[in-house]
Amino acid sequence: MAIPSHPPDDSFVQLLTPEGERRENPDFPLDLDDDAVRSLYRDLVLVRRIDAEATALQRQGELGLWAQLLGQEAAQVGAGRALRSGDMAFPTYREHGVAWCRDVDPLTLLGLFRGTTNGGWDPEAHGFALYTIVIGDQCPQAVGYAMGMQHDGAEDAVMVFFGDGASSQGDVNEGFIWASVFNAPVVFFCQNNQWAISEPLERQTKIPLFQRAWGFGFPGIRVDGNDVLACLAVSRHMLERAREGSGPSLIEAFTYRMGAHTTSDDPTRYRLDSDVEAWRLRDPLERVRSFLHKQQLVDDAFFTELDEEAEVMAKRLRNGVRNLPDPQPADMFAHAYAEPNSLLTRQHAELDAYLAGFVPEEAR
Amino acid sequence: MSETMTLAKALNSGLRKALEDDAKVLLMGEDIGRLGGVFRVTDALQKDFGEDRVIDTPLAESSILGTAIGLAMRGYRPVAEIQFDGFVYVAFDQIVSQLAKMHARSDGHVKMPVTVRIPYGGGIGAVEHHSESPEAYFAHTAGLRVLTPSNPVDAFWLIQQAVVCEDPVIFLEPKRRYWDKAEVDIDATPIPFDSARVVRSGSDVTLVTYGPMVRTCLEAAAAAEADGTSIEVVDLRSLAPLDVETVTASVGRTGRCVVAHEASVFLGVAAEVAAVVTQECFYELEAPVLRVGGFHTPYPPSRLERLYLPDLDRILDTVDRAMAY
Numbered sequence: 001m002a003i004p005s006h007p008p009d010d011s012f013v014q015l016l017t018p019e020g021e022r023r024e025n026p027d028f029p030l031d032l033d034d035d036a037v038r039s040l041y042r043d044l045v046l047v048r049r050i051d052a053e054a055t056a057l058q059r060q061g062e063l064g065l066w067a068q069l070l071g072q073e074a075a076q077v078g079a080g081r082a083l084r085s086g087d088m089a090f091p092t093y094r095e096h097g098v099a100w101c102r103d104v105d106p107l108t109l110l111g112l113f114r115g116t117t118n119g120g121w122d123p124e125a126h127g128f129a130l131y132t133i134v135i136g137d138q139c140p141q142a143v144g145y146a147m148g149m150q151h152d153g154a155e156d157a158v159m160v161f162f163g164d165g166a167s168s169q170g171d172v173n174e175g176f177i178w179a180s181v182f183n184a185p186v187v188f189f190c191q192n193n194q195w196a197i198s199e200p201l202e203r204q205t206k207i208p209l210f211q212r213a214w215g216f217g218f219p220g221i222r223v224d225g226n227d228v229l230a231c232l233a234v235s236r237h238m239l240e241r242a243r244e245g246s247g248p249s250l251i252e253a254f255t256y257r258m259g260a261h262t263t264s265d266d267p268t269r270y271r272l273d274s275d276v277e278a279w280r281l282r283d284p285l286e287r288v289r290s291f292l293h294k295q296q297l298v299d300d301a302f303f304t305e306l307d308e309e310a311e312v313m314a315k316r317l318r319n320g321v322r323n324l325p326d327p328q329p330a331d332m333f334a335h336a337y338a339e340p341n342s343l344l345t346r347q348h349a350e351l352d353a354y355l356a357g358f359v360p361e362e363a364r
Numbered sequence: 365m366s367e368t369m370t371l372a373k374a375l376n377s378g379l380r381k382a383l384e385d386d387a388k389v390l391l392m393g394e395d396i397g398r399l400g401g402v403f404r405v406t407d408a409l410q411k412d413f414g415e416d417r418v419i420d421t422p423l424a425e426s427s428i429l430g431t432a433i434g435l436a437m438r439g440y441r442p443v444a445e446i447q448f449d450g451f452v453y454v455a456f457d458q459i460v461s462q463l464a465k466m467h468a469r470s471d472g473h474v475k476m477p478v479t480v481r482i483p484y485g486g487g488i489g490a491v492e493h494h495s496e497s498p499e500a501y502f503a504h505t506a507g508l509r510v511l512t513p514s515n516p517v518d519a520f521w522l523i524q525q526a527v528v529c530e531d532p533v534i535f536l537e538p539k540r541r542y543w544d545k546a547e548v549d550i551d552a553t554p555i556p557f558d559s560a561r562v563v564r565s566g567s568d569v570t571l572v573t574y575g576p577m578v579r580t581c582l583e584a585a586a587a588a589e590a591d592g593t594s595i596e597v598v599d600l601r602s603l604a605p606l607d608v609e610t611v612t613a614s615v616g617r618t619g620r621c622v623v624a625h626e627a628s629v630f631l632g633v634a635a636e637v638a639a640v641v642t643q644e645c646f647y648e649l650e651a652p653v654l655r656v657g658g659f660h661t662p663y664p665p666s667r668l669e670r671l672y673l674p675d676l677d678r679i680l681d682t683v684d685r686a687m688a689y
Binding site for chain 2: 124143149
């Protein structure tokens with residue numbers, strides 16, 4: 001008997017084509033009113049503007065680094081807008097679009113990349129955990145949080161974000177196992193942007209990533225990651241499934257990292273311009289823009305006003321980042337421990353004594 | 365009320381009390397439920413508190429820590445067991461990169477009241493990875509506290525103090541002392557968890573130690589007394605932070621200091637104690653601070669461990685060298 005090969009299945013859920021044509025999917029019905037579609041488009045535009053502004057601020061020396069999300073706006077806004085207030089999101093360091101949906105001030109994110117803080121927002125207040133820089137570490141944490149929700153009897157869910165590169169990490173795979181055996185209310189949202197810095201998807205997997213889910217005992221599905229409507233519909237469905245007690249699932253948002261890994265990276269060393277150009281035709285914003293036009297849901301004033309709003313926001317970020325106060329020496333010690341710590345107290349006093357030895361500038 | 369109990373039973377009683385006192389306390393680890401732990405430290409706790417509070421986990425140490433962090437974010441107080449010292453390295457990243465730093469990263473918004481219980485140390489004739497002393501790795505990491513009891517009384521109180529602490533605590537249990545017995549007064553008031561204790565007074569030399577070596581050092585002190593050397597023994601109890609005052613006050617009285625532990629002395633806890641004592645007691649010292657401990661070798665096959673572990677003779681030999689100055 002021949003060993004059967006895995007059934008090839010590269011299909012994905014798409015509700016809006018790159019040309020802006022609406023597609024229906026009986027498994028993922030999505031009934032949005034016109035305002036909701038306009039609002040999603042606004043999110044996409046503003047999130048892209050945050051990203052562009054931050055990239056420019058890095059180039060101007062105001063940020064030490066920026067991790068660009070260009071190309072992944074639809075995946076993040078679709079997932080982010082599917083979350084409810086009681087839900088919790090666990091991001092990587094690139095989820096600026098999800099942060100936007102969870103009302104984290106983009107200026108706080110800029111502070112992280114400027115070096116004024118390592119995070120600093122209150123996860124509970126936003127339903128948005130702190131950025132995780134070590135690849136995949138957030139997955140078991142997200143599952144633990146979901147187990148806590150389960151223990152509380154809460155009807156909420158967790159969504160944890162990671163990328164194709166992270167799918168190779170032990171912690172991500174362990175997270176799958178724990179979520180499965182504890183039936184935890186967690187949705188694994190993998191943005192497959194095809195690249196882990198310079199390493200292509202083929203270095204991480206031999207099979208489509210979403211298919212891995214079945215081996216762990218829960219469903220996986222691939223969605224057009226550049227289609228905000230599909231990302232929203234599938235995320236809503238899987239989150240609701242988790243809230244109802246039906247357990248974890250994996251969503252693979254098939255997308256592309258249009259920019260560099262970070263502002264320190266040079267993607268021209270490892271990938272072809274032609275590939276990038278091919279993905280440009282599947283831009284997540286353009287298709288919504290076309291749809292809005294074709295359906296006559298907007299007039300020119302809508303776009304003009306949105307551009308103005310983006311401009312005002314960008315200006316606020318530019319001015320705001322330059323005025324972010326630098327942290328003070330005491331801030332280094334303030335939260336290293338929650339309870340008094342004799343070693344820290346001693347070292348803090350030593351630093352203060354050392355700093356007190358300098359003549360203040362104004363007294364010279 | 366007093367009760368004679370083993371160190372393992374004292375931990376069991378302390379954990380039981382922690383579970384009774386706070387519904388947010390959860391125990392998690394491999395084989396801790398039905399089996400009661402390979403050392404029976406969690407014996408009967410699942411039966412009494414349920415599978416939701418005493419959780420048998422998959423065999424994945426990194427995720428035992430990762431999920432404990434997530435549960436702490438949700439407001440729980442997880443007590444995670446790592447079955448043996450040599451298995452904690454799988455979870456090292458979650459401990460060092462996440463558990464230790466989360467409170468600082470969040471500017472104080474996220475507390476991490478997680479206790480990580482680890483049976484540690486040698487002397488039980490075990491196979492590889494079951495006899496290690498990893499305390500220096502954790503003591504070196506800012507954001508963590510490291511506690512280690514040496515006897516049933518401290519075990520009973522320290523485990524409860526670790527659980528209520530708002531900071532993450534690495535709780536190292538001296539596995540070869542699990543069956544040592546003592547009278548535990550469960551109505552007493554414990555001393556602060558971050559304070560050391562003079563467990564035997566003496567006048568000639570201060571012997572600083574902790575965990576499984578405390579008993580060995582007390583035996584060494586008793587033997588030395590017969591030879592006319594008076595040893596003061598200090599049980600550190602907390603390795604991070606160190607109770608510098610108790611140690612330096614003792615050395616101020618004796619003028620000599622020897623530090624003993626099972627772990628390799630190179631960059632070990634003894635090195636830090638030696639540095640601090642040298643700095644704080646420079647004018648009182650009659651001799652350099654000497655260290656006695658493990659060698660810079662992988663923990664040896666168990667038929668050799670009696671050479672690797674400081675015993676009464678090797679400790680007294682080091683004391684003699686300190687006295688010879």
